[in-house]
Amino acid sequence: MSDSSAAGHEGPARTDGERLQKVMAAAGVASRRASEELIVAGRVQVNGKVVRELGARIDPETDLLAVDGVAVQLDQSKRYVMLNKPTKVISSMSDDQGRADLSPFVDEYEERLFNVGRLDYDTSGLLVLTNDGQLAQVLAHPSFGVEKTYVAKVSGTVTAQTLQRLKQGIELEDGPIRIDRGKLITRGASDGASMVELTLHSGRNRIVRRMMAEVGHPVVELVRRSFGPLHLGSLRLGRTRELTKVExxxxxxxxxxxxxxxxxL
Incomplete structure (x- = not known):
């Protein structure tokens, strides 16, 4: 993916490639006529630069297209799927220990899909499956913390002071960590458990479980509800769906x- 740091500047037209409005229509952005209106209005960027010329051409294989600052995928061979992963399923396409894996969830897709990052064996929730290796590598890299939101059922009665402590940061064996946001959903239910919603950027292994254990509230059940801009919504456990164009x-x-x-950097 190219650098788009020059967004907002006019870009020079190229003479090779395909007409921009044709590429936009093929990508499902809008009809050719509507795409032309978007171009003239200055709402289309190629490689981070505004393109207003109706005669502009781009190479769909190498150029990056965005409309209103939102990226558009031009490679129609790429597939992006959301899975609501059940517990007792390992985040891998195969397992040498014979545990349930992700392979049954991708059987219906022609493409060879793989998971973006991981969810613990005992954690359910949102997992992205794709054949876009470049995107998967970027989003799963430890140096780039995608915001994730979890709902956790934990032992004991969680207080506002506990959530504040998690926001300020605690020390674990592999270094300090803190949540971005925390919300108490239920406290001290009849079974002696509490439900909390936690949002954080860290991709460290079993981080939510380790954090809650450190503050005296071991996790009983854990669900990842969101990953970056994606939200699990009403997707049922064990089901998949393709991402919408907006997502x-x-x-x-x-x-x-x-x-x-x-x-x-």
Missing amino acids: LGQLLTLARQAEDEKGR
Whole structure:
């Protein structure tokens, strides 16, 4: 993915490639006529630069397209799927220990899909499956913390003071860690458990379980409800669905921004 740090500047037209409005229509952005209106209005960026010329051409294989700052995938061979992963399933396409894996969830797709990052064996929730290796590598890299939200059922009565402590940060064996946001859903239910919602950027192994154990509230059940701009919504446990165009645009934009940040470091 190219650097898009020059967003907002006019870009020079190229003479090779395909007409921009044709590529936009093929990608499902809008009809050719509507795409032309978007171009003239200055709402289309190619490689981070605004393109207003109706005669502009791009190479769908190498150029990056965005509309209103939101990335558009031009490679129609790429597939992006959301899975609500059940517990007792390992985040891998195969397992040498014979445990249940992700392979049954991708059988219906022609493409060879793989998971973006991991969810613990005993954790359920949102997992992204794709054949876009570049996007997967960016979003799963430890140096780029995608915001994730979890709902956890934990032992004991969680207090506002406990959540504040998690926001301020605690020390674990592999270094300090803190949550971005925390919310108490239920406290001290009849079974002596509490439900909390935690949002954090860390991708460290079993981080939510380790954090809650450190503050005296071991996790009983854990669900990941969101990953970056994606939300589990009403997707049933064990089911998959393809990302919408809006969701895909948001996810690709996130990945491109991450690469831009990496390139400027």
